[in-house]
Amino acid sequence: MAALKINLLQLKEHGKVAEVRQDVVHVTGLTNCMNGQLVNIGQSAQGVIVGFDPDYVLVLLVHEGAPIKPGDNVITTLDEFRVPVGENFIGRRVNALGRPIDGGAMVKESARFPIFGRAPGVLERIPLVKVMQTGTKIIDMMRPVGKGQRMLIIGDRMTGKTTVCMDAILNQRGKNVFCIYCMVGKSEAALNKIIDTFTEGHVWSYGMIVASTASDPMGQQYLTPYVAASMGEYFMHKGQDVLVVFDDFTKHAWAYRQISLLLERAPGRDAYPGDIFYIHSQLVERAGKLNAENGGGSMTHLPVVETQQGDVAGYIPSNIISMTDGQIYMSTPLFSEGFKPAIDMGLSVSRIGNRVQWPAMKKLTGMLQLEFVRFKELERLTRIKAGVSADVEKRLKRGKVLEEVLKQDPNKPVAMEEQVVILFALQNGFLAEAEPVEVKGILARLVKQVRANRPEIIEDLITNNQLTDKIKEGLHEELTRFSRSAV
Numbered sequence: 227m228a229a230l231k232i233n234l235l236q237l238k239e240h241g242k243v244a245e246v247r248q249d250v251v252h253v254t255g256l257t258n259c260m261n262g263q264l265v266n267i268g269q270s271a272q273g274v275i276v277g278f279d280p281d282y283v284l285v286l287l288v289h290e291g292a293p294i295k296p297g298d299n300v301i302t303t304l305d306e307f308r309v310p311v312g313e314n315f316i317g318r319r320v321n322a323l324g325r326p327i328d329g330g331a332m333v334k335e336s337a338r339f340p341i342f343g344r345a346p347g348v349l350e351r352i353p354l355v356k357v358m359q360t361g362t363k364i365i366d367m368m369r370p371v372g373k374g375q376r377m378l379i380i381g382d383r384m385t386g387k388t389t390v391c392m393d394a395i396l397n398q399r400g401k402n403v404f405c406i407y408c409m410v411g412k413s414e415a416a417l418n419k420i421i422d423t424f425t426e427g428h429v430w431s432y433g434m435i436v437a438s439t440a441s442d443p444m445g446q447q448y449l450t451p452y453v454a455a456s457m458g459e460y461f462m463h464k465g466q467d468v469l470v471v472f473d474d475f476t477k478h479a480w481a482y483r484q485i486s487l488l489l490e491r492a493p494g495r496d497a498y499p500g501d502i503f504y505i506h507s508q509l510v511e512r513a514g515k516l517n518a519e520n521g522g523g524s525m526t527h528l529p530v531v532e533t534q535q536g537d538v539a540g541y542i543p544s545n546i547i548s549m550t551d552g553q554i555y556m557s558t559p560l561f562s563e564g565f566k567p568a569i570d571m572g573l574s575v576s577r578i579g580n581r582v583q584w585p586a587m588k589k590l591t592g593m594l595q596l597e598f599v600r601f602k603e604l605e606r607l608t609r610i611k612a613g614v615s616a617d618v619e620k621r622l623k624r625g626k627v628l629e630e631v632l633k634q635d636p637n638k639p640v641a642m643e644e645q646v647v648i649l650f651a652l653q654n655g656f657l658a659e660a661e662p663v664e665v666k667g668i669l670a671r672l673v674k675q676v677r678a679n680r681p682e683i684i685e686d687l688i689t690n691n692q693l694t695d696k697i698k699e700g701l702h703e704e705l706t707r708f709s710r711s712a713v
C-alpha cells in the first residue's frame with residue numbers, strides 16, 4: 227500500500243480555552259502542539275504557546291482582537307510561529323506580528339521566518355573585519371564597532387543612549403546597510419520622536435521600525451525584539467549588512483518577568499525568572515558576520531540597557547554585558563557637565579579592538595585616549611587649586627580643545643572621512659592656538675573647505691581607507707590655506 231502523505235502544515239488541532247489570566251490563557255485539548263507555535267483563539271485573537279502543564283497548554287496572547295472567554299475555540303496549525311519578512315518592509319512601521327502600524331496597507335512578504343531563529347553556527351561565521359560607521363566620533367575613534375558585533379549601549383535615564391543609536395542609523399544613509407529600529411515598552415511619545423528622526427534623516431529608504439509600546443499586550447512586547455531579529459536575518463542571509471537597535475532590553479526583561487509571574491514560573495534573582503539570561507543571549511547570538519558560502523552578510527546589534535544610578539553590576543546589566551562584545555557607557559555626570567555624547571571611556575570597552583578600524587583612523591588615534599585620560603586626571607587635580615603653572619595651564623587648554631573635538635550635537639553623525647580630516651588637523655598642531663570655544667566653528671569650516679577643494683581626497687579615503695603620503699600632502703596644503711585665510 228502506498229504510504230499516506232500528510233502535509234503537517236495543513237493539519238489543524240482544536241482545543242478550548244479553560245481559563246484567562248490577563249495575557250496568559252490556559253488551553254485544554256491540544257495534544258500535538260509545540261513550544262513557540264502560533265494559535266488562533268476565538269474570533270480574532272492570536273497567541274503563542276509558551277509552556278505546558280499536565281492538564282493544559284499555556285498560551286501567551288499576542289493579539290487581542292475581540293475579548294476571549296473560557297469555552298472559546300482554539301485552533302492551531304502544526305507550524306512554529308513565523309513572521310512575514312522581505313524587502314517590502316523597508317520604509318514601514320510594524321508591530322510584533324509584522325502587521326503595519328503606520329496606517330498603510332498590508333505588507334507583501336517575500337518569505338516567512340521563524341521568530342526564534344537559529345543563530346549561525348561557528349563554521350558559518352568569519353571574524354569581523356569591517357567597521358560599522360556609527361558617526362559618533364568617540365566611538366569610531368576609540369571604541370570602534372565591527373560589522374556583526376554586538377555593542378551594548380548602557381546608561382541611566384536621559385543620558386543620550388537613544389541618540390547614539392539613532393546617529394548610527396542616520397549615518398548609514400547611502401552605505402547599503404539596512405537598519406531596523408526595534409522599540410520595546412516605551413511611550414508613544416518616544417516612538418513619535420523616532421518616527422520624526424527617521425523622516426527628517428530620510429531613513430525610510432533603507433530602514434524600518436518594529437515597535438511595541440508600553441500599552442501593547444505583554445506578549446507583543448516580549449516578542450518584538452525576536453521579530454526585529456528575524457527581519458534582519460532575512461537581509462543578512464541575502465548577503466546584506468544589517469544594523470539592529472534594540473531600545474531597550476530593560477523593558478524587555480520587565481515584560482518577560484511579568485509574563486513569567488503570570489505563568490507561575492518560580493521567580494529568581496530580582497524576581498526575574500531563571501531563564502532570563504537565556505532569552506537575551508539567544509537573541510544577541512543571532513548577530514554576526516557570515517562567510518562567503520553563506521552570502522557574506524552581517525547583522526550588527528546595538529542593544530540598549532537602562533541602569534539605575536549608574537549601577538552596571540545590577541542583574542540585567544551585568545548579564546547583558548557578559549553576552550555582548552563590548553559596551554558604551556553613558557554617564558549622567560558627564561552629561562550634566564556638558565560633555566555630550568556623555569560616553570565614559572573608562573567604563574566603555576570594545577572587545578573587537580581597533581582591528582576593524584580604517585588604517586587611516588588607526589594611525590591617527592594611537593595616543594588619543596591616553597592624552598584624553600591624562601587631561602581628565604590633570605583637570606581633576608587642578609580643579610580646586612588656584613594659580614597653576616604656565617605649563618599646566620597650557621596642557622589644560624590643549625585637553626579642553628581635545629574635549630571640544632570629541633563633542634558633537636545630536637542627530638548629526640560625522641562621516642568617517644571627516645573624522646580623519648578632523649584628527650589630522652588636531653594631530654598636526656592645527657588647533658594649537660585655537661580657543662576651546664572656537665573649535666566647533668573652525669572644524670566645521672575646515673571640513674567644508676576640504677570637501678569643496680579636495681573632493682578627490684574625500685573619495686580616496688572612502689574607497690581606500692588609507693592615509694597615504696599624497697593625502698597627507700593635500701591635507702597639509704589645505705590646512706595652510708585655511709590658516710592663511712583665517713588671518
Ligand SMILES: Nc1ncnc2c1ncn2[C@@H]1O[C@H](COP(=O)(O)OP(=O)(O)OP(=O)(O)O)[C@@H](O)[C@H]1O
Binds near residue numbers: 381390
Ligand atoms: N550629543 C548630544 N548633545 C546635546 N544633547 C543631546 C545629545 N545627546 C542627547 N541629547 C539630548 O538629551 C536628551 C536625552 O537623550 P536620549 O533620549 O537619547 O537619552 P536616553 O538615554 O535614550 O533617554 P531615555 O532614558 O529617556 O531613553 C534628549 O533631549 C537629547 O536631545
Ligand SMILES: [Mg+2]
Binds near residue numbers: 389
Ligand atoms: Mg532612550
